[in-house]
Amino acid sequence: MLTAALRKELLLQWRSRAQFMAVFVFGAAALLLFSFAVGPVAELLRQFSAGFLWLGLLLSSTLTLAESFHAEMENRAMEGLLLLPANPRALYYGKAIANWLQLTLLGIALIPVMVVLYDAGTTRIPMLILVIALGAAGLSAPGTLYAAMTAQVRSKQTLLPLLLFPLIVPALLASVKATSLIILGDPMNQVRSWIVLLASFDAIYWSLCGLLFEKVVEE
Amino acid sequence: MRVDNNRFPRLPWIILGLGILFLAIGSYIGLFVAPPEALMGQVQRIMYVHVPTAWNALLAMTFAFVCAVIFLFKSDWKWDARMEAAIEVGVVLAFLLCCQGAIWAKPTWGVWWDWDPRLTTTAVLLFAFLGILALRKFVDDPARRAIWSAVATIIAYVDVPIVYYSVRWWNSLHQLQSSPSTVSRQFWLPLRMNAFGILFLMTAFIMLRARVASMRLEQELVPPPVGESV
Numbered sequence: 064m065l066t067a068a069l070r071k072e073l074l075l076q077w078r079s080r081a082q083f084m085a086v087f088v089f090g091a092a093a094l095l096l097f098s099f100a101v102g103p104v105a106e107l108l109r110q111f112s113a114g115f116l117w118l119g120l121l122l123s124s125t126l127t128l129a130e131s132f133h134a135e136m137e138n139r140a141m142e143g144l145l146l147l148p149a150n151p152r153a154l155y156y157g158k159a160i161a162n163w164l165q166l167t168l169l170g171i172a173l174i175p176v177m178v179v180l181y182d183a184g185t186t187r188i189p190m191l192i193l194v195i196a197l198g199a200a201g202l203s204a205p206g207t208l209y210a211a212m213t214a215q216v217r218s219k220q221t222l223l224p225l226l227l228f229p230l231i232v233p234a235l236l237a238s239v240k241a242t243s244l245i246i247l248g249d250p251m252n253q254v255r256s257w258i259v260l261l262a263s264f265d266a267i268y269w270s271l272c273g274l275l276f277e278k279v280v281e282e
Numbered sequence: 283m284r285v286d287n288n289r290f291p292r293l294p295w296i297i298l299g300l301g302i303l304f305l306a307i308g309s310y311i312g313l314f315v316a317p318p319e320a321l322m323g324q325v326q327r328i329m330y331v332h333v334p335t336a337w338n339a340l341l342a343m344t345f346a347f348v349c350a351v352i353f354l355f356k357s358d359w360k361w362d363a364r365m366e367a368a369i370e371v372g373v374v375l376a377f378l379l380c381c382q383g384a385i386w387a388k389p390t391w392g393v394w395w396d397w398d399p400r401l402t403t404t405a406v407l408l409f410a411f412l413g414i415l416a417l418r419k420f421v422d423d424p425a426r427r428a429i430w431s432a433v434a435t436i437i438a439y440v441d442v443p444i445v446y447y448s449v450r451w452w453n454s455l456h457q458l459q460s461s462p463s464t465v466s467r468q469f470w471l472p473l474r475m476n477a478f479g480i481l482f483l484m485t486a487f488i489m490l491r492a493r494v495a496s497m498r499l500e501q502e503l504v505p506p507p508v509g510e511s512v
């Protein structure tokens with residue numbers, strides 16, 4: 064069931080890959096703009112690079128998440144999906160995993176932009192990718208649930224970030240801190256505790272949102 | 283359809299009166315009778331409203347969470363009305379809390395704002411619940427509005443301890459919470475009086491607001507008149 068739902072989501076995303084490119088360009092443009100907020104001081108830019116990367120990813124994520132129920136809203140497809148003898152939870156996890164993969168990919172694609180613009184290179188690439196994957200999971204679990212609500216509402220572009228941003232503060236904070244430690248060096252070996260915090264946030268929200276999704280979509 | 287949140291029509295007004303009375307007496311003692319604090323001087327007197335506001339803001343949000351859980355299990359409309367009331371009152375209290383905190387922090391710490399766990403958590407909570415109020419405004423169907431805002435309330439409330447501990451790891455400066463057991467006896471009476479005063483005010487406001495919400499729900503839930511074409 065879950066694999067069928069996931070397959071459908073991934074197929075949809077593959078067919079709308081132009082949208083992924085557009086979101087990537089949006090994120091890269093955001094990273095470019097952030098540097099104007101600080102000025103051309105290389106040392107400062109390097110110091111803030113982790114925060115800028117995550118803000119760029121967060122802003123881009125609202126675009127992908129807000130669009131993620133677009134197909135279901137057309138021709139009342141959502142009702143058709145719910146009529147299937149499938150658990151709504153499988154629908155939720157299929158969509159959430161697809162969103163998570165897309166955001167992780169987006170984050171990884173933004174790394175080179177960050178390295179070039181802010182001179183924020185690192186050799187601990189696997190660690191960085193792990194943090195991006197965990198942080199993206201923190202965004203996509205509540206993001207998918209809220210997208211299911213706001214997709215059916217007027218002015219969804221405003222409402223989704225309004226609901227999502229306060230909620231993901233811990234995930235954002237832990238991701239920025241961990242990324243920053245990876246880039247700027249980690250003499251006290253603190254990265255591990257931030258990753259644990261991020262993983263526990265993910266565990267809580269991946270289970271809680273899966274439980275609540277059924278309530279959100281039932282008629 | 284009746285949404286009954288009006289079993290004791292006069293009760294909220296009595297509680298409101300009690301709240302004003304307690305708050306007046308407590309504030310009088312706090313401002314004029316209790317001695318100034320040794321280190322912070324007169325500025326410290328804001329504690330008599332600040333700390334009770336903090337307790338009650340958290341209490342209102344907790345009540346909203348309880349209402350949300352009960353609504354999801356029982357689908358009883360009066361809990362939706364109560365949740366709406368509790369969220370609104372909680373938002374007002376959290377906003378007041380931030381303002382009072384800023385007024386106290388400027389002369390004491392030298393800044394209006396600081397990235398301390400409690401401050402940051404209050405701000406996050408304020409924005410999270412404001413978002414839920416916005417969601418309620420944008421959804422017209424009462425059933426969806428009730429379920430979605432209940433779900434969002436549960437998610438936001440679960441977030442509170444996580445925000446608190448993550449910010450605490452990140453940065454900390456705020457002094458430890460004041461409670462009647464950490465302050466001396468002379469400060470104890472006005473603190474307690476005001477805590478009950480604000481508790482009564484909050485209860486009365488939630489009851490009155492829930493009544494208004496119930497009345498609106500009753501109107502929205504009226505079945506469309508039979509025989510009329512849509």
